[in-house]
Amino acid sequence: MNSLIYLGMRGDIIHPGIINIIREGAKRGELLVGLLTDSAIANHKRLPYLTYEQRKSVIENIKGVSRVVPQEEWSYVSNLRKWKPGAIIHGDDWKTGPLQKERDDVFAVMAELGGEVIEIPYTAGVNSSALNNAIREVGTTPDIRLGMLRRLIENKKIVRIMEAHSGLSGLIIENCEMIKEDGLHSFDGMWSSSLTDSTCKGKPDIEAVDLTARLQSMTDILECTTKPVIFDGDTGGKPEHFVFTVKTLERNGISAVIIEDKVGLKKNSLFGTDVKQELAEIDDFCAKIAAGKRAQVTRDFMIIARLESLIAGFPVSDALQRADAYVKAGADGVMIHSKEKTGEDIKEFCEKFRAAHKHIPIVLVPTTYNTWTEKELAGWGANIIIYANHMLRASYPAMVNAANSILENERSFEADSFCMPIKQILELIPGGK
Ligand code: SPV
Numbered sequence: 001m002n003s004l005i006y007l008g009m010r011g012d013i014i015h016p017g018i019i020n021i022i023r024e025g026a027k028r029g030e031l032l033v034g035l036l037t038d039s040a041i042a043n044h045k046r047l048p049y050l051t052y053e054q055r056k057s058v059i060e061n062i063k064g065v066s067r068v069v070p071q072e073e074w075s076y077v078s079n080l081r082k083w084k085p086g087a088i089i090h091g092d093d094w095k096t097g098p099l100q101k102e103r104d105d106v107f108a109v110m111a112e113l114g115g116e117v118i119e120i121p122y123t124a125g126v127n128s129s130a131l132n133n134a135i136r137e138v139g140t141t142p143d144i145r146l147g148m149l150r151r152l153i154e155n156k157k158i159v160r161i162m163e164a165h166s167g168l169s170g171l172i173i174e175n176c177e178m179i180k181e182d183g184l185h186s187f188d189g190m191w192s193s194s195l196t197d198s199t200c201k202g203k204p205d206i207e208a209v210d211l212t213a214r215l216q217s218m219t220d221i222l223e224c225t226t227k228p229v230i231f232d233g234d235t236g237g238k239p240e241h242f243v244f245t246v247k248t249l250e251r252n253g254i255s256a257v258i259i260e261d262k263v264g265l266k267k268n269s270l271f272g273t274d275v276k277q278e279l280a281e282i283d284d285f286c287a288k289i290a291a292g293k294r295a296q297v298t299r300d301f302m303i304i305a306r307l308e309s310l311i312a313g314f315p316v317s318d319a320l321q322r323a324d325a326y327v328k329a330g331a332d333g334v335m336i337h338s339k340e341k342t343g344e345d346i347k348e349f350c351e352k353f354r355a356a357h358k359h360i361p362i363v364l365v366p367t368t369y370n371t372w373t374e375k376e377l378a379g380w381g382a383n384i385i386i387y388a389n390h391m392l393r394a395s396y397p398a399m400v401n402a403a404n405s406i407l408e409n410e411r412s413f414e415a416d417s418f419c420m421p422i423k424q425i426l427e428l429i430p431g432g433k
């Protein structure tokens with residue numbers, strides 16, 4: 001048997017279980033670590049806190065590791081075929097749970113290569129979800145959070161963003177997870193919506209809530225979450241104002257701002273056709289984008305241009321012409337909006353824009369054309385899907401129900417059946433006891 005031993009790992013959190021498996025592998029031969037790249041991980045698990053290069057520099061300095069090479073896929077198979085190790089080593093915990101298929105594939109390919117699969121007992125007492133929770137408690141830094149969105153776009157087929165309007169809704173987005181056949185599903189980040197933030201404050205969505213007030217709700221969200229934030233910058237105001245907005249958002253670790261090409265009193269885009277929307281002159285909007293790009297301090301912050309042509313009754317060709325100009329002016333991505341239910345106009349835009357711009361991210365907000373799935377929208381060329389108002393829209397009827405039930409029954413007994421139990425709410429936020 002050749003003495004090359006393969007160990008695949010993410011290497012984001014180093015714990016005694018990992019040190020044990022490295023020791024066991026190194027005892028048996030020359031240990032080759034296949035370090036999963038961000039894109040290998042991103043469609044299956046949470047994106048690592050550390051970049052590939054940071055993780056590599058940690059792992060290659062651990063005693064017993066001979067060499068670190070990238071594993072570009074979630075499956076071990078192509079790397080095993082490439083490196084042809086005499087053995088692969090893995091914890092025996094993969095006999096059950098979501099890695100069973102990967103395990104079967106590894107056995108098959110190692111049989112083909114005439115190698116061995118070494119399974120070592122899982123190190124008791126190490127619980128990776130407890131470690132993950134501990135990392136959440138430590139929190140994040142504005143730098144790490146800000147850079148996360150670009151990493152997600154580069155490494156995920158579709159980046160899933162959910163609206164947050166309070167610390168509590170942010171916490172739900174942070175923690176909501178579902179294991180499906182293809183791995184862990186969760187939200188990748190949060191949308192700070194002008195509609196839901198102003199609604200929470202009892203104001204209409206007409207840029208009546210200034211940046212300072214918007215940032216107050218943002219601070220609550222930032223304090224209890226680690227995921228990246230995309231900020232709804234409305235029209236961005238005047239270029240002179242927008243440069244301050246960009247700097248303020250960056251300083252707070254926000255990853256991106258989206259500004260829309262409307263002028264005059266801004267109205268919410270989803271209002272009926274009787275609400276007239278006036279579009280900005282292309283040159284003026286380009287100047288605003290360019291001013292924002294010049295003002296930004298970090299490399300990673302993104303300014304995304306939102307096209308309101310379809311909302312204002314203009315054809316897809318108008319949106320495409322504007323999109324070209326905005327990209328030339330420096331926009332890091334485009335968001336196209338529509339209130340058509342079919343989504344056909346959006347599909348046409350995406351396909352034509354994608355043909356002309358291979359790598360500029362497309363953001364969609366499928367509030368009205370919501371029968372299309374994320375996979376289908378990704379097939380049109382979309383990179384980011386924003387669910388723009390669902391946390392707030394879900395909470396309002398629930399609150400009205402409770403209020404009505406108490407009025408109706410003149411006591412709260414009946415409302416208990418659809419309210420969260422007191423014990424659960426007391427335990428929801430750690431540190432209360
Ligand atoms: C928001 O969420 O405030 C948006 C998206 O701008 S929309 O309400 O659809 O215009």
Ligand code: MG
Nearest residue numbers: 193194195232
């Ligand atoms: Mg808005």
